[in-house]
Amino acid sequence: MKISTLVSKIPASPTLSITAKVKELRAQGKDVIGFGAGEPDFDTPDNIKQAAIEAINKGVTKYTPVGGSPALKEAVCASIEADYGLQTTPDNVIVSCGAKHSLYNLFLTLFEQGDEVICAAPYWVSYPPMIEIAGATPVIVDTRSEGMKLTAAMVKEAITARTRGIIINSPSNPTGMLVERKELEEIARLCVEHDIIIISDDIYNKIIFDDKEFFSVATISPEVARRTFIINGSSKTYSMTGWRIGYCVGDATVIKAMTRLQSQSTSNPTSFAQEGAVVSLRSDQGIVEERRKIFEKRRDLIVSKIREIPGLDIIPPDGSFYSFPSIKGYLDRFGSAEGLADYLLEKVLVAVVPGEGFGADDHMRLSFATSEKNIIEGLERIKHALTAL
Ligand SMILES: Cc1ncc(COP(=O)(O)O)c(C=O)c1O
Structure with missing residues (x-):
């Protein structure tokens, strides 16, 4: 069927498609480390969950x-x-x-x-x-x-x-x-x-x-x-x-x-x-601050790990849970951030989001809404993949 001109022009969200790709590979039993997440890896706090459960039980369902x-x-x-x-x-x-x-x-x-x-x-x-x-x-x-x-x-x-x-x-x-x-x-x-x-x-x-x-x-x-x-x-x-x-x-x-x-x-x-x-x-906002501190620690970790990889360059983020290193050192080799992202996924099962969708084709996005263990292991894999070139 014919798709309208308006919708034909809309690109799929690249961040959501990376997340879907990672889920698919994991379902196949592959040990993928995902840096694609656009969401905190923490669970919703219990008191918030309870409020919604009680609301359902009370009939707040209309x-x-x-x-x-x-x-x-x-x-x-x-x-x-x-x-x-x-x-x-x-x-x-x-x-x-x-x-x-x-x-x-x-x-x-x-x-x-x-x-x-x-x-x-x-x-x-x-x-x-x-x-x-x-x-x-x-x-x-x-x-x-x-x-x-x-x-x-x-x-x-x-x-x-x-x-x-x-x-x-x-x-x-x-x-x-x-x-x-x-x-x-x-x-x-x-x-x-x-x-x-x-x-x-x-x-x-x-x-x-x-x-x-x-x-x-x-x-x-x-x-x-x-x-x-x-x-x-x-x-x-x-x-x-x-x-x-x-x-x-x-x-x-x-x-x-x-x-x-x-x-x-x-x-x-x-x-x-x-x-x-x-x-x-x-409710009390203590948990927000607790989690902010965890993100800050992970920010420090990911920045230091990225800096260990020749050809990558990073300006430490002031906030959020994203790092956005420059991949200029690898552009000659891969032609684009997408090329590099495909290589990392294929070679070492690490998922990153290529910069094209963010209007920066010489960068890639690595979310640090993931554990320190994943950050260490994932960046080791990236280092291995890139230094092996
Ligand atoms: C900058 C920015 N604005 C808005 C959103 C939308 O968030 P949500 O629709 O989940 O509230 C996001 C989510 O990734 C975002 O990064």
């Missing part, structure tokens, strides 16, 4: 309001106040089936043909396709020459009369980089001057290392907050990727329009998953 239950919206507002110092009301919140779904609704609600949306590369794989699905044009700003840090000068150069939006993802997937505070301040000033909407995808805001701190563009001034949409969700902070709870916080008129869109597609996110999300936000 439709909720389309944009999320009042209790979850209130919990999101409380967490925005605690983390950003911003006063919001439930009218400023929509809960969707994952942050990805919130972003999708937001792009479709805000952008259309003729609009340009600035997006820093290396980028999260889904931004450009989602912008294109909305009919708009992603304008890619390559940060590789600046140590993968987005700067205001780069943004200034990319702005045209058609620029409608900019995505800020700090810490970033796949680089783990934070955008520096002074750059964010200047970017925000440019956005006010040129009437540009800011999408602040803060999904890794609780996984930041060393003495660095999360700084959100939304906190710069009320004027900047008014044009900013904060995206976050349960997936990364609370190890709840399968629960599919994400949210967007911003201008009430836009949130209402997004809710209309959601009412004609998925309706509400799963009722009892929302109950779990309420507990995640309302």
Whole structure:
């Protein structure tokens, strides 16, 4: 059957296909070490699980309001106040089936043909396709020459009369980089001057290392907050990727329009998953910090192991659970990151995500949401495969 022109143009998410490939090889009994994971390897905390189980037992198994239950919206507002110092009301919140779904609704609600949306590369794989699905044009700003840090000068150069939006993802997937505070301040000033909407995808805001701190563009001034949409969700902070709870916080008129869109597609996110999300936000956050420390230790380990491999180069990530080494030293040999990734999977059963899908074909992404044992063994295998060339 004929596939629509719109869907024909959509690439499959490369990160999800790597995960599927690893599962398939493991099912065949192969001892694969996977660095593809876009999700914490920890389990969802017990109190959150219990809340969802109790919700099911209590009969919270029916439709909720389309944009999320009042209790979850209130919990999101409380967490925005605690983390950003911003006063919001439930009218400023929509809960969707994952942050990805919130972003999708937001792009479709805000952008259309003729609009340009600035997006820093290396980028999260889904931004450009989602912008294109909305009919708009992603304008890619390559940060590789600046140590993968987005700067205001780069943004200034990319702005045209058609620029409608900019995505800020700090810490970033796949680089783990934070955008520096002074750059964010200047970017925000440019956005006010040129009437540009800011999408602040803060999904890794609780996984930041060393003495660095999360700084959100939304906190710069009320004027900047008014044009900013904060995206976050349960997936990364609370190890709840399968629960599919994400949210967007911003201008009430836009949130209402997004809710209309959601009412004609998925309706509400799963009722009892929302109950779990309420507990995640309302309960003691100690476990988040515990897990952040584990990620930091693994970050140190993976960076040191990558640095032992000739031809690889790494800027240590400020946050997230991704490392994104340069593979320039091997490009002549393999022609592309995909070629290198195929070689590693075939030769030593190590799965990495090639950089092409992130707009950086001279890099590969290794997630460190895996045990120290896997990091040591996996990097040993990569070293062996590459030094054997
Ligand atoms: C930068 C970024 N934004 C959004 C998401 C979406 O997360 P979810 O839909 O699981 O909430 C991800 C997941 O990989 C991500 O890396």
